Amino acid sequence: MKTQNILPALALAGGSVAQTPAGFTPSVSAHLDVIFGNTARQPTIGTSKALNGTYVWMMIDLDASTNFANPKAGQQATYLHTVLRDFKSSGKTTDSGVYTLTTTATGPVSWFGPAPPAENPPHPHRYTNLLWEQPANWAIPQAASTMLQSKRSGFNVTDFQKAAGLSDPVFANYFNVTG
Numbered sequence: 543m544k545t546q547n548i549l550p551a552l553a554l555a556g557g558s559v560a561q562t563p564a565g566f567t568p569s570v571s572a573h574l575d576v577i578f579g580n581t582a583r584q585p586t587i588g589t590s591k592a593l594n595g596t597y598v599w600m601m602i603d604l605d606a607s608t609n610f611a612n613p614k615a616g617q618q619a620t621y622l623h624t625v626l627r628d629f630k631s632s633g634k635t636t637d638s639g640v641y642t643l644t645t646t647a648t649g650p651v652s653w654f655g656p657a658p659p660a661e662n663p664p665h666p667h668r669y670t671n672l673l674w675e676q677p678a679n680w681a682i683p684q685a686a687s688t689m690l691q692s693k694r695s696g697f698n699v700t701d702f703q704k705a706a707g708l709s710d711p712v713f714a715n716y717f718n719v720t721g
């Protein structure tokens with residue numbers, strides 16, 4: 543994993559540019575800050591303005607393979623890394639003025655960092671981060687829960703969003719990690 547590739551993508555500012563990769567739906571225009579430390583530990587997430595709601599964060603690799611051990615022997619497929627719920631404002635900002643969000647939740651899909659297998663030639667993976675408003679008293683419907691637990695390879699965000707009773711995501715970001 544070449545973590546240095548994360549930084550230039552994260553430096554891209556908001557504006558009207560889509561924060562989701564070209565062709566990805568749902569397309570999101572508001573920028574989610576995703577701040578990694580020196581390791582592949584769970585990043586800090588936040589936004590440039592204070593938020594008052596409760597949020598669900600997802601990280602998904604759009605460029606995985608159905609065959610982890612030998613990517614070229616598989617089909618290209620999405621791979622769901624992480625879904626954490628109950629994010630709220632931490633009441634704090636980073637040195638660069640990002641209003642951070644925190645959660646004590648470790649699920650419904652616990653943190654699994656970007657670590658694509660090395661490939662020759664190198665293969666960039668677009669790790670896409672989405673933030674949804676979390677409905678009050680959100681109980682994840684069974685159909686959505688089944689997707690989270692057993693459809694991580696080939697995960698379909700649109701289908702999940704519908705099954706989960708979520709509106710379109712409100713903030714997003716993606717970065718490349720080359721395997």
Ligand SMILES: *[C@@H]1O[C@H](CO)[C@@H](O)[C@H](O)[C@H]1NC(C)=O
Nearest residue numbers: 589590591592593594595631
């Ligand atoms: C959050 O709440 C504060 C104080 O009630 C308010 O000033 C601010 O506009 C709210 N922010 C959002 C994004 O709703």
Ligand SMILES: *[C@@H]1O[C@H](CO)[C@@H](O)[C@H](O)[C@H]1NC(C)=O
Nearest residue numbers: 567620696697698699700701
């Ligand atoms: C997700 O599923 C919908 C049908 O529910 C389909 O139209 C769409 O192309 C799928 N997205 C991907 C990325 O496969």
